Amino acid sequence: MPQLDFDVITLGHGSGGILTSKLLAAGVFDLLKNPLLDTHHDGAVFELSGPLAFSTDSYVISPIFFPGGNIGELAVNGTVNDLAMCGAVPKYLSLSFIIEEGLPMSEFWEILVAIKFAAERAGVSIVTGDTKVVEKGKGDKIFINTSGIGQVHPQAKISTTYIQPGDKLIVSGYVATHGIAIMSVREGLDFETDLVSDTVNLNHAVKSLLDEFGSAIHLLRDPTRGGVATVLNEIARDCSLGIDIMQEQIPVLDDVAGACELLGLDPLYVANEGIFLALVAADVADQVLTKLRETDVGKQAAIIGEVVPEHPAQVVLTSRIGGKRVVNMLVGEQLPRIC
Amino acid sequence: MPQLDFDVITLGHGSGGILTSKLLAAGVFDLLKNPLLDTHHDGAVFELSGPLAFSTDSYVISPIFFPGGNIGELAVNGTVNDLAMCGAVPKYLSLSFIIEEGLPMSEFWEILVAIKFAAERAGVSIVTGDTKVVEKGKGDKIFINTSGIGQVHPQAKISTTYIQPGDKLIVSGYVATHGIAIMSVREGLDFETDLVSDTVNLNHAVKSLLDEFGSAIHLLRDPTRGGVATVLNEIARDCSLGIDIMQEQIPVLDDVAGACELLGLDPLYVANEGIFLALVAADVADQVLTKLRETDVGKQAAIIGEVVPEHPAQVVLTSRIGGKRVVNMLVGEQLPRIC
Amino acid sequence: MKFLTEYRDPEVVESYVGELHKITTRPWTIMEVCGGQTHSLVKNGLLDLLPENVRMVHGPGCPVCVTPVHLIDKAVYLAEEKGVIMCSFGDMIRVPGSRKSLLEAKAGGADVRILYSPLEAVKIAQQHPDREVVFFAVGFETTAPANALSVVHAQRLGLTNYSILASHVLVPPAIDAVMNDEDVRIQGFLAAGHVCTIMGISEYYGLVEKHKIPMVVTGFEPVDLLQGILMTVRQLEAGRATLENQYSRVVPAEGNPEAQRVIQQVFEVTDREWRGIGTIPHSGLEVRPELAAFDANRKFSVSIPKVPECVDCIAGQVLKGIKKPYECSQFGKKCTPENPLGAPMVSSEGACAAYFHFSGVGL
Amino acid sequence: MKFLTEYRDPEVVESYVGELHKITTRPWTIMEVCGGQTHSLVKNGLLDLLPENVRMVHGPGCPVCVTPVHLIDKAVYLAEEKGVIMCSFGDMIRVPGSRKSLLEAKAGGADVRILYSPLEAVKIAQQHPDREVVFFAVGFETTAPANALSVVHAQRLGLTNYSILASHVLVPPAIDAVMNDEDVRIQGFLAAGHVCTIMGISEYYGLVEKHKIPMVVTGFEPVDLLQGILMTVRQLEAGRATLENQYSRVVPAEGNPEAQRVIQQVFEVTDREWRGIGTIPHSGLEVRPELAAFDANRKFSVSIPKVPECVDCIAGQVLKGIKKPYECSQFGKKCTPENPLGAPMVSSEGACAAYFHFSGVGL
Amino acid sequence: MCLAIPGKIKSIDYQYNGAVKMAKILFGGITKEASLEMVPHAEIGDYVLVHVGVAISVVNEEEAQKTFRYLEEIGELDELVEASQIDRHDGPGLDQ
Amino acid sequence: MCLAIPGKIKSIDYQYNGAVKMAKILFGGITKEASLEMVPHAEIGDYVLVHVGVAISVVNEEEAQKTFRYLEEIGELDELVEASQIDRHDGPGLDQ
């Protein structure tokens, strides 16, 4: 950590004046340096040719440091993954902070370092950014927005319009891990667990699938907020087909299952990071699964369902005991239940 | 305003579930619709070829409705202008909300409408977005991030490296108007004025200058946070030349001058929107000025200074009475003075 | 997880389902009293596996659903106007009062906290000696010991800033009230296993005899429910009406004497209004007068006008099993989990919400 | 703007500058007492226009700069530990105490508000009857009526939650203290126009006679300052030492009797510590004992250890005009406006900050 | 109503100067604290049923098996005799 | 110290049941409220010097002109006599 004059971030650091400038020069620019990084606040300029993918997300997670990571790597991975879900190879990110007065400089630094390494792992450059500071009580330590640009993979043909009955639904890893890891440290709900968030960049795994299977990958989605259930409902709605899933096949860690039992939550509605859903042509599904399991992030991948012509726009789950039920979208926040 | 089930935004609207989906479908997507608008949260895909400019900014202004505008149009204009400052023609924007629980739906709608019209005026499409909701007391009504992509103008050669001694410094309009308009409605400082923020998109004016003068425009900057003084210091530092400015030539509205006297503020340090600074080759400076004054946004444009080989990295002001002084960067926030 | 996983075994489920199909010869209507059982039936797709002749009716057993509107209004008032830290369970804070829910009060800036346990609320009271902390203590007999314990803990710690807003209801009087309604056509009951864990089963003998109806104390896992239904149908098919205990692994006949003692210590029985049903005599618990200092009802003087319930909502009939949620004119239309008109649409335990979530509208 | 713009007229400036150059024959050292004058001198580039022989020295006339560290510590303590709404002027909240400034306390969550006027603080107290509101009432004679009025208003409104933390200093005793220092080499004074607007000019006759030094009551605009300097230099060149009033358009000889009355009503004279200078007898104002209810010093019992001032900082010598800011070893190095070591680097009025901002380090 | 799940007692400690018996309880890998005041005889290794932070019952392992023998038993029973009313105090319906 | 600037009284009203005289004051186009309690005789149209929300002085238009005649006057004065000490109560130094 560089020697900075202040222990905490103050309003002055967001004023656009000399404090902002010092913070950027000593911290951000130095750490994230790359030839394109815009050091004068207006924007970055680079050569890139389309088709391009463009995505944005703001990260408001609490706590900002959680088992397995922090908001910084989450912010990088999140946008990298959204680009990957578009079938793109992520290239450039923007990075924008909204910091609440009083954030310890050491925590800001730790977040910056996490951002740096996450960007390196994903192979993206952070080329432009922004820093705002809001008064104490008008923010929540730090919010981060990342936006990203990627180049669509030449073989990618990702769209709900390519989905057909018979397509297999693959999930790349354990479901609900991230959401439960976060909940484990929330006031009033906290429990002990070794569980850590699985936040990670998925772009390399996705690229290797696209390299090999190209247009046989019909859709990619990362089931973040709202969980698997919500994303599957969106897909079913968008393609006007039904989706059947098998509860038995859905990978869930023991700790996650335990926490869900205790709090009365359904893992299908819990937020995820670090996993994705793929709808792939039935004839390559097993090969895709094999390939995915060879990647770092896909060791627990599983085929959990398929697209069906019945019950269009609905997701139907066959429970562990063989009963069927409709899986709706999440309503409101998932709150722990007494009953 | 469409019929929505809720009067205020609640946490559920940011959960990623059905409330988010309804809010987006009934509000955002419908209002901002365009062929590229990504309606499934991951990202937008489009054709575009470089060189490209990429910029981001988060908007945290308080109050969110202020004389002359609201945070929505500010967020669009701000990123459009940053792209224009890169010499680019802005094309696509991302739009990301961080909303504090309890924001009246009617206010959100008003902001959305302002965003729609600002985007139309600027000729940009909003193609991807995000909506988060944070608990009451963990935000400040609404924060907005916009990121944008533009195509660099084929004739543009914008960089501090092109700046030469003799270059003229042009400001496109009245200085400090926006910052003082905002301050006029701050608790504890408020005063009465007809002043309204001059937030506006500058890209059309900039494009007309680049069309005609191309590489004779050496640098463009919008002096937002930190004001004119801070931006000029950054430029002087980056090009290792001096900048001389003439207090007498700097256009300031009477109301702004009055408020600055009253609160002990220096207009050079007050935040701006809707104006830009240009450093242009001396031989075309008058023509640029004439052209700029023909545009909607440049009627008050003035040549306020020039680049000099003396006092490198420093900005020197010749005061109205003929005295010289160094103009430093802003330190911290500008606060009203008692003395 | 031991004692859970084995009760979800597909083979065991299959053998129970098979037996149930084998012995069912006529249509039977059985009410599962408890919302937790409703939840399990729909979540596990059990309804899909039952014989057509076995019709399950969802009872009033969701404590957050039957909490009267005026108590929610009071909780909102305390949070908004008295500035208390209002704590409760996650599903309680979404239930609409006459003006708003606690979640909406929170959206408006009130300090409302979602807790896993009332004992956490006592800790919050300890941490904030300068603030009043109120736990909105809803629940059936199962939750009463925990809510009572929170008062005991607060007393032990000498806290003067902790109180509970009790909305405690009792199951046996509710079953009696359901059966007393002449429109009700229930032929058998699954009694709520976790309530009986606390209170034991003796209270139910009188009900079985009075209403000549089979009753089986039942657990919550798929195999538990199937066994409970099977035991009920066996009685019905055989023309018997007795009390049986499917859930003996956690329900001793005498219940939990320690828990009964702490309930006695803190609460006393009172008449109680049930949302959607009306007042049922001796069907609730309130804080004993000698503990008035821990009773938010007595500690804070709040007078809020009583507001009539929504006229379109047929929650009362749904809770009594007279109508199914989809027979309500508003179900899935004006009334959805995002914007519930009545209590049973609120908690995912609620009969209307359970149908909405897991069955899909119109399925 | 009338009464401002005409005093910035470049032609008038030029004629005054010309006259000043014409009559100055020897080096003269003149102190402008008031920080507002310092500010105007540097902001308008006036120092650039003066004859080399006229050397201006910046005096102790910045009320936020001379506020003692322990009072700032007390304000921080009240904001952080007593939970008061601490209000003050924008430049005051940036001044460092021994641990932190009010701005940093605000960053840490304290409720610190920046106001244009103490009368606004009274309004805040009215709006928050459940909170204590304290106005950190710094200032010279000029600000004393406004701060006193805030107490009068609060009293009139019957507020019991409003008080001021007074740090009021008086100019004449400070001038006397400066001149009593044997290292001081000041030959003339520009007296502070706005202070005299309140108090009139009679207090300065004694100082002129005692120290045999010319003194000119001077305004703040470029022409005002040039005229004031010219009048001083004319006296010096002529060997005279009298009191003159350059700023008669707002300074009547008798001052403002109404303002003096309200000061009398609320405050009484006391010995006062000046940051960087030390205690000067009869140089401050404190709230009268009969108004103790409005005196934060008496209302809140706060005992904070007194911390010695920074050893590297030569603020005292700078404030007395013995040294220029750039003669300080820390100026522009460890001590900058973002991270001030001493008071004169804090407010843009402060001598060190004024030099840093407008002259550029090393210029 | 009344979400309650069984967990295994991992450790026991006392709070409020020994007045309150608390336990750390394992639920499929995660650990959560719960009060043992309602089950004073529960020991480390026991499975207890926990509801909103309070253990309300010790799971009876023997009784737990009955569900898996029930179908067999009623098969045997059916073969033997037509089941008669189970009486109030010790019929198999109550004890199993 | 003591940032105070002159503004023109636009309107006057009374607060606290007539006890406090307040004014709206124009400063180069903007309007700000200030107390007139320290300048009770100030009228609409007068220029008052305002410091932190309180008018502390009415600007004297006649005195205001003296600055612009001063150089002339001292020129004439210099020609006439060598200036003598200005005495305490009515010398030109005080009155100008």
Ligand code: SF4
């Ligand atoms: S669907 Fe809604 S309105 Fe109808 S009974 Fe259920 S809760 Fe009441």
Ligand code: SF4
């Ligand atoms: S420069 Fe800083 S350390 Fe030096 S005298 Fe000024 S305030 Fe003190």
Ligand SMILES: [Mg+2]
């Ligand atoms: Mg910019």
Ligand SMILES: [Mg+2]
């Ligand atoms: Mg995205």
Ligand SMILES: [Mg+2]
């Ligand atoms: Mg990690």
Ligand SMILES: [Mg+2]
């Ligand atoms: Mg995302």
Ligand SMILES: [Mg+2]
């Ligand atoms: Mg920016």
Ligand SMILES: [Mg+2]
């Ligand atoms: Mg996504």
Ligand SMILES: [Mg+2]
């Ligand atoms: Mg930008």
Ligand SMILES: [Mg+2]
């Ligand atoms: Mg506008």
Ligand SMILES: [Mg+2]
């Ligand atoms: Mg910008």
Ligand SMILES: [Mg+2]
């Ligand atoms: Mg998103």
